[in-house]
Structure formats: C-alpha cells, structure tokens
Amino acid sequence: MVYLSDDIIVSEILTRAVAKVVGLSKSVCKQWYALLSTEDFAKKHCSLSLSSSNQRILKVGDLRCTVHTIDIESCDYGPDTIVNFPFNDISIHSHLDGLLLVCLEREFDMLLWNPVTRAYKNLSTPDFLGMYLNNHDAIGLYIDASEDYKVLHITRRRGVYGVHVYSRRLGSWRNIPFETRPEYTQPNFYWSSGTLCGDTLYFTLSGSYGNIAVMCFDVNLEQFKEISFPPVPCVGIYKGELLNVKEELHMFVSTGYREMSIDLWKLEGEHWTKVFSFPQMMTMDQWCSMTHFMTNGNWQVMTKQGRIYEILIDTKPFKCFYHPTCFRLKNGAMFLETVVSPTL
Template sequence: MVDLSVEIIVFEILTRASAKVVGCSKSVCKEWYALLSTQDFAKIHCSRSLKSSNQRHSLTCSVYPIDIRSCDYGPGTIVDFPFNDISIHSHLDGLLCVCLDSTFELLLWNPVTGAYKNLSTPNFYCFYENNLDAVGLYIDASQDYKVLHIKRRCGVYGAHVYSRRLDSWRNIPFITRPEYIRQSFYWSSGTLCGDTLYFTVSESYIDGVNVVICFDVNLVQFKEISFPPVPCNGIYKGELLNVKNELHMFVSTGYREMSIDLWKLEGEY
C-alpha cells in the first residue's frame, strides 16, 4: 500500500470533499487543521465545489472573521448552506435566527459549523410572518441563549420565549398599546444591549407614531421609552446598534434629500 502525503490528502482529496467532511477533518490533528484553514485550500475547494449544469446544485456559503480594529478579513471557511430561501432576523455570538421563506418556520443556525435547530412546533409556536412579527436573540443571567418571538395575528398579539437549554417554549406577559398591533406599525428585530432587548416600533404614515419598546431579559418585562426627538414633517426610520454596550440609533429623515442623525441612549432618553 502506498502512503499518501498529507498535502496530497488535503489538496487533492479533501478539496473535492463536502464542506461537512472538511469540517470534521479539521479535528484530525493540528497539521490538518492548519492546512484546511488556509486561503489556498479555501480557493481550491471553492473552485472544485462548483457543479456542472447537468449536476444537482449544492449551495455553499463562506464565513470570514473580521478584525474590528483594522476591518481586515481573516481566512474564510466554506460551509454547506442547508437552506434555499431564508431571511435573517437576529444574531448573537455567531448564532443566527432565520426564517424559511417557503414554510415560515424559525430556525437557529450556526453558519460556522452548519448545525441548525428548527424551533417550530406542532402547535404553531415559532411560525414567522414578515411585516407582522419580531424576534430577538439574547442571553440571560444563567447564560442560557433564548429567542423572543413577538407575534401579531388579526388583532391578537402575544410573546413567547424559547430556551436553548430547555429546548422548549413558554408564553410570557406582553402588555403594550393596542394600536401597536395594527399592520400599519412596523416592528424591527431586537437589538441586545446590556440586559435589554430594544425594538423600534414605527407607524408607516407621515407624522406617524414612533417609539422604542424595551424588554428586560432578566426581569422578563416590557416597557416603552421615547423615540429620539426628530422633525414630525415626514416619514423617518430608526436603526438600532450596540456600540461598546451603549445603545445608539441612526435616524434617517427625508426622501429625495435624506439626512441621517446619530443618537445615543442615556437612561431612558
């Protein structure tokens, strides 16, 4: 029997293997891990992963680490893309909460490992409707990853929390103004900052109502705080982001001539 060198195994055999096999092969030894993590391997594997027109297509995605200070990309990892039609609604620590656009099911997906968990249940927990529902990922004081799913259905609203540790759903009290249930209001995805998930709630009319809904992840309670003071002579939109554990909001106003302001939350204002 002829012994094959590591380079032949890696660059001639594993570059033709599936992303799942490549991921498992990284755990063989440190040498394999180093070779399989190089950009050269990624480029060759990507080129050989392309299917001809008479073969069944298999979708892949590339995951790249980014240095926050320099904004440089690190070596990429190619993984199988297990879905054909998804929309991403929330993210936290590398986990993505996505919706299958064909079935409206919500899933937790780790694109680095390719592992995913379907959160839907037979009693229709975790079926998502675009433009009506809102979700947010968070981690509580017990270090349990959870998904908050706010649902609006024909004048009825509710909130459910999925626990990754318990692998189960539960209803939680959700008290808000009745008008926010109307379809004219748009709920953003949740942005985690400190121990709170924040959602913008905006009415899609000129001079419409705009507020911020807060969810305390440890007290499991909702409350409402004011939107930044912006001109009330048009439609405007707020985008939330966490900067060094402080909540900021980009507010865009105008249509043909748009202006963008950056606000920071201090206390409840």
C-alpha cells in the same frame, strides 16, 4: 521535555484557537472529542473569541453561503469559504456569540444556526410555535442571567399579540404575558428585530411614516416597557436603526425623502442624546437598515441590502459613510466565529 496533559492543552491552548482548529482537534481522539464538546469549553472559547480577528462576513446566495475574512487594514474581504446550508430563501435577524437567528422565507420556520460548525436547530413546532411571519412578527436573540440562550418571539395574528420565549437549555417554548396600546395591534404598525444591549432587548415600533416608539424587554424580569423615540422633526420619512456600541445603545435616525439626513443618538437612561450629525448624502441606502454591527476600532455596519459601510471615527467633522466594498445579495451578516452550539 515538558509534558502537557490533555486537560492543559484543551483548557489553555485550544480555548484560544480559532473555531475551525477546534473542530479539527475533535478528531484526534475520543477524550479530546469529549473535552471539546462540553458547554464549559464552549463558554470559555467564546469569551476568548470576542476579538476583531474572529470577525467574519456571511454572504447568502441561492442554495449556498460563503464566509469571508476581513482585512482589518483595508476593510476588504479575504478569500471565501463555501458553507453548505440545506435551505434557501433565508433572512437573518440577529447574531450572538456566533449563533445566527434565521428565518425561512417560504416555510416560515425559525432556526438557530452556527455557520462554523454547520449545526442548526429548528425552533418551530407542530403546533405552530416558532413560525415567523414577515411584517407581522418580531424576534430577538439574547442570553439571560442564568447563561441560557433564548429567543423572544412576538406574534400578531388577527390583531392579537402573543409573546413566547424559547429556551436553548430546555429546548421548548413558553408563553409570557404582554399588554400594549390598542393602536399598536393595527396592521400598519411594524416591529424591528431585537437589538440586545446589556440585559435588555430593544425594538423600534413604526407606523405609516416612520418610527414612533422604542419597546424595551428586560431579559431577566421578562417585562416590557415603552420609551420615547429620539426628538427628530417629523419631516418626510424618518426611521431609526438600533446598534449596540460597546454595551451602549445607539440609534441611527435617517430623515428626509430622496436625500436622507442621518443623525447618531445615544440612549442615556430613558432619554436620547444626539452624538453627531451626518450631511445629506445619496451614497447610503435610503432606509439605512443597519441590523448587523461589529467594531474593530472604526465602526463597520451592514445594511439589510447587504452593503458594508465603515464609519471613520477619527475623521472630524464626519464627512460621509465610506463603503470599502459592496455586494448585491439579499441577505448577509457580520458575526464572530465560535463553537457555541444551537443545542445542548
């Protein structure tokens, strides 16, 4: 009989197990609990978990959440698991390595939450750092070159911008400088949530009738710069939603009024190139707010309204967005199951 040491079982076998198995394995003995609770184990397990089989759908309801598997062949939901969350009226703004960046609609608190381990960290402080105001603030979740998970929080209070960065490693906020055009401080300008691609967080900045610019934040240099919006005709309403597709930044741009035309653009350097166009359609949510994205060969996107769509990338020309299933809930997210902790 071949004997396997605890170190081999943990580092070579359990790093490849699903997150729930890791959680159950912590109760085997004190030594396993210690080994499975290290940051090195979480990093290795996370790197081996980045596959479509670990992709999950989170549905947020009143006082409870449910997590669903996805049938890759049918793109339908599997059985659900109830996840108890001690808050209600939440909005989900970002996901990274199994962590969700969540805001509480009533209390305005900001949290990092892992739906698998049920662990969360409230990032708000008594002196009002980490307090999120809808339509005034923008937030983004990222990891920097030192492998520290961080949150960028852009605030606008009485026409004045403030920018703070939260470090999971330090467990605290700090201020960083930020200057922008005076017109962007007006109340009719809005920022999207941040989309991480490579070492940059990207935000769309919109005015009264649509997006006008893209703001970039270098997560290592901690510097901002502005680039142009894709060259679309200013006819009716137009809006862009950013997506990270295999570490290349793309943007769905919807234009029109009652019927929306949708184009997909790709950022090359600081310029946008059109990838393809979709015909006008009524089946999509008009604002096409695709803030949560994962891929498993075909593209699956989730709107802010909670609808799931699939883009059949082998269909030419592209005829439509197909929605394999829908649900009418205010919030939801697509995420990967990991054991990454919101705290150290």
